[in-house]
Amino acid sequence: MPPTGVLRAAASRRTAGALAAALIVTAAALAGCSARDTGDGRDGGVSPRPAAVRLPPRHAGFDYQIGGAYPPPEGVRIVSRDRSDSPAPGLYNICYVNAFQVQPEERSSWPPDLLLRDAHGNVVIDEDWNEPLLDIGSPAKRERVAERVNGWIDGCADKGFDAVEPDNYDSYTRSRHLLTASDATAYTALLSRHAHARHLAVAQKNTAELAGERGRAGLDFAVTEECGQYDECGVYAKAFADRVVDIEYTDSGLRKALARWGDRISIVRRDRNVTTPGSAQYVRKTR
DSSP states (O other), rough: OOOOOOOOOOOOOTTTTOOOTSSSEEEHHTSSSSSEEEESSEEEEOOOSSEEEOOOOOOOOEETTTTOOOOOOTEEEEEEEEEEESOTTEEEEEEEESSSSSSSSGGGGSSSGGBBBBTTTBBETTTTTTTEEEOOHHHHHHHHHHHHHHHHHHHHHHTTHHHHHHOOGGGGGSSSTOOHHHHHHHHHHHHHHHHHTTTTTTEEEEEEGGGGGGGHHHHOEEEEEEEETOHHHHHHHHHHHTTTTEEEESSSHHHHHHHHHHHHHHEEEEEEEETOOOOOOOOOOOO
């Protein structure tokens, strides 16, 4: 997720004439099949994916617009926008969904028992964002949470997006050991299976430590933040065959990313609040 201070848009996006240069691949070539949830994060059978999903092009111009949509700069071929916005015509469009945590203004819309609670019954909060974590710790709750988030994914598909970016895959690391990596992988597999049925590719968001689980989770490419700054780009590039779009938030991070990976993956420097042009904070650089 973006560094502390980013204002996430609260709400739902796809493009009819998505980028012609984007590769169409069979699901079998990606990861074979999506995992069914057995309760322990292991594959419990398979469910076929649709005939094809559309992947983002490698090493293409990219812009990260989750803080608000605006006309993509010249040379941009891939754009990520919040699910409340619409796709950019003619580009490869990624739909941002906060899939593992609840934005503060949406807390009352979630059943209380789907918010993760500690042994004292207190809701577990991501303090950086004041966002409650969703309880994906059991198969039954994963199914219920996924049902709601899959409704947002349907909105992305209906709007014409090409892919979905489920944010906060790493929320289990902020769960006070109440959730596990296997919980996150099993839940992601539910989202991926639904997204693939709607012909949407699915991005792994950050969480380099789970890149090796991309097959079980049903993930197709990566959206990373500061992989250059933290020397993680290679992990994602290997796992996703260079289908990686990276956002750096510092000039030093941009330089590091470009020096090692500038000819292989998509890289952009944005301001930490991911603002729109006209804002005093707005920054967008590609070199």
